[in-house]
Amino acid sequence: MLNTIKFSFILFSFIGIIFYSGCNEDDPIPAEEHFEAIGVFLHDSGIEIASILRGITNDTLIAPVGGLGGALNVQFYNDDEEIIDPPTGGQTLAVEVEDTSIVGIFQHPGEEGDFEFHLRGKQAGTTHIELFVMHEGHSDFRSGKIPVRVEDVEGTYGEPVGLKLYDEESGTLLVTVNADGSVVGSLSVSANDTTDHVELKFFDENNIEFQPPVPEYSLGYQIANETIAGIDPPTVDEPWAFRIIGNAAGSTTITLILNHDNSAEYTSSPIPIDVQ
Numbered sequence: 001m002l003n004t005i006k007f008s009f010i011l012f013s014f015i016g017i018i019f020y021s022g023c024n025e026d027d028p029i030p031a032e033e034h035f036e037a038i039g040v041f042l043h044d045s046g047i048e049i050a051s052i053l054r055g056i057t058n059d060t061l062i063a064p065v066g067g068l069g070g071a072l073n074v075q076f077y078n079d080d081e082e083i084i085d086p087p088t089g090g091q092t093l094a095v096e097v098e099d100t101s102i103v104g105i106f107q108h109p110g111e112e113g114d115f116e117f118h119l120r121g122k123q124a125g126t127t128h129i130e131l132f133v134m135h136e137g138h139s140d141f142r143s144g145k146i147p148v149r150v151e152d153v154e155g156t157y158g159e160p161v162g163l164k165l166y167d168e169e170s171g172t173l174l175v176t177v178n179a180d181g182s183v184v185g186s187l188s189v190s191a192n193d194t195t196d197h198v199e200l201k202f203f204d205e206n207n208i209e210f211q212p213p214v215p216e217y218s219l220g221y222q223i224a225n226e227t228i229a230g231i232d233p234p235t236v237d238e239p240w241a242f243r244i245i246g247n248a249a250g251s252t253t254i255t256l257i258l259n260h261d262n263s264a265e266y267t268s269s270p271i272p273i274d275v276q
Contacts, residue, residue, distance in 0.1 A: 034135070034140045035087040035089070035091055035133050035135065035140040035141055036078070036079070036140075036141070037076035037077060037078060037084070037133075037141050038053060038054055038077050038078070038079060038081070039051060039052055039053035039054060039076065039077035039081075039143070040052050040074060040075070040076055040077070040131055040143045040146075041074075041075040041076065041077060041083050042061075042072045042073065042074060042075075043072075043073050043075065044070045044071055044072065044073065045071075045073075049061065049070075049072060050146060051077075052143050052144050052146055053077055053081065054144075055143070055144030055145075056144065057144070057146055057147075059146070059147075060146075060147040060148065060149050061119060061129070061146060061147065061148045061149070062119075062148075062149055062150075062151060063103055063119035063120065063121035063148060063149075063150045063151075064121045064150070064151060064152070065121045065122070065123060065124055065150055065151065065152045066121060066122075066157070066158055066204070066206045066208065067120070067121060067157045067158050067204070067208075068106055068118045068119070068120050068121075068157070068158055068159065069118055069119040069120075069121070070118070071116055071117075071118060072116065072117055072118065072119070073115065073116050074086060074093060074115040074116065074117075074131065075115075076141075086115035086133075087133065087135075087140075089135070090135060090136070091133050091134060091135045091140060092113030092114075092133075092134050092135075093113055093114065093115045093117070093131065093132070093133065093134070094113075094131070094132040094133075094134050094139075095117060095129055095130070095131055095132070096129065096130045096131075096132065097127065097128075097129050098127045098128040098129065098130075098145070099125070099127035100122075101122060101123065102121075102122055102123055102124075102125040102126070102127045102148070102150050103119050103120065103121055103122060103127055103129070103148050103150050104119075104120040104122060105117050105118070105119065105120065105129075106118040106119075106120045106159060108260055108263060108265055109263070109264070109265060110263060111263070113134075119148060119150075120158060120159075121150040121151070122150065123150060124150050124151060124152055125149075125150055126147060126148065126149045126150070127147075127148050127150075128145040128146060128147055128148060129145070129146050129148055130142060130143055130144065130145050130146065131143040131146075157204045157206075157208045157210040158204035158205055158206065158208070159204060159265070159266075160202035160203065160204060160258055160265070160266040161179040161203065161204060161205050161266075162176065162177050162178050162179045162202070162203050162268075163176075163177045163200060163201065163202045163203065163256065163266075163268055164176050164177075164200075164201050164202075164203065164209065165185075165187070165198050165199070165200055165271070166198070166199045166200075166201065167196055167197075167198065167199075168196060168197035168198065168199040168241055169196050169197070173185070174186075174187060174198065175187060175271055177256075177268045177269055177271065179205065181269045182269070183269050183270070183271055183272070186271070186272035186273065186274055187244050187254070187271065187272070187273045187274070188273075188274045188275075188276065189229070189244050189245070189246040189273070189274075189275055189276070190246050190275070190276050191246045191247070191248055191249050191275055191276065192246060192247075193245075193246050194232060194243045194244065194245050194246070195243050195244045196243070197238070197241045197242070197243055198241060198242055198243065198244065199240060199241045200219065200240045200241065200242070200256065201240070202258065202266065211239075211240045212258065212260075214239045216260065216261065217258060217259065217260055217265075218239065218259045219233075219234050219239065219240060219242075219256065219257070219258065219259070220256070220257035220258075220259050220264070221233070221242075221254055221255065221256055221257060222254070222255045222257070223252060223253070223254050223273075224252045224253045224254075224255075224270065225250070225252040226247070227247055227248055228246075228247055228248050228249075228250040228251070228252040228273070228275050229244055229245060229246060229247055229252050229254070229273045229275055230244075230245040230247055231243070231244060231245060231254070232244075232245055244273060246275040246276075247275065248275060249275050249276060250275055251272065251273065251274055251275070252273050252275075253270035253271055253272055253273060254270070254271050254273055255267060255268055255269070255270050255271070256268045256271065
C-alpha cells in the first residue's frame with residue numbers, strides 16, 4: 001500500500017510539473033504572424049500592369065514568344081483596398097503556372113523568391129498564373145488566377161545563354177561563347193597596340209542576338225593577367241563595344257559579365273587573348 005501511494009504521488013508531481021511548464025506565463029509560445037491581403041497590384045516602375053482583388057480580375061498579362069516580358073513588381077491590397085508593400089518577415093513569392101509549355105517565370109539569379117518577376121513566353125497561347133506568399137513551407141496568401149496571353153512580337157528576346165564578339169568595322173565574327181560554355185575563336189593584338197573596336201552581342205536559346213538596354217544593364221569584365229593585356233572599356237556612346245590593349249607578348253583571358261542593376265546576370269567562360 002505504501003508503495004502504491006508513493007508511486008501516485010510521484011506521478012501526480014510529474015504531471016503538475018508538465019502542466020506548470022506548459023502554462024508558465026513567463027515563457028509564452030508566440031502566435032505565428034500571417035501576412036494578410038485581399039488582392040495583388042502588379043506594376044512596372046509604378047505603372048499599373050494588372051491587378052486582382054478578392055480573386056477577381058479583368059486584366060490579362062502579356063508575354064512575347066521567345067522572350068521576356070517587362071519586370072512585374074508585386075504589391076498587395078489590404079482590407080481597406082489600399083496598396084501596401086510586400087511582407088518583410090521572411091516570406092517569399094511563389095508563382096504557379098497553369099500551363100508551363102506556354103509561359104514560364106524568370107527571376108534574376110540571386111533574386112529567387114523576391115517580389116519581382118518576368119514572364120517568359122514559350123509559345124503562343126493563353127494560360128493562367130497564381131501568386132502565393134510563402135512562409136515556412138506554407139501559403140499565407142493566394143491571389144486567385146490571372147490570365148496570361150503569349151503573343152508573337154518582333155524584336156523580343158530571352159535571357160542570355162551565350163555571346164558573340166564581332167569586329168565592329170568589318171562585321172567579322174571573332175569569338176563565340178556557346179550556351180554550353182565552350183569558346184570558339186580568340187582575340188589577337190600586337191604588343192603596344194590595340195584592336196579595332198570589338199562589338200559584343202548576346203544571344204538567347206533561340207539564337208536571337210541582342211544588346212540589352214542601358215543603363216539598366218552594363219558590361220563588366222575581368223582580365224586574368226593585366227601585365228599582358230588590358231581593355232579600353234565601353235563608353236556611354238558605345239556601351240557594348242571595347243578594345244583590347246596589348247601590354248606584353250603572351251597569352252591571357254578575358255571574362256565578360258552582363259550586369260543587371262549591379263548584379264551579374266550572365267558570366268562568360270574565359271575568352272583567350274593572344275598578344276604577339
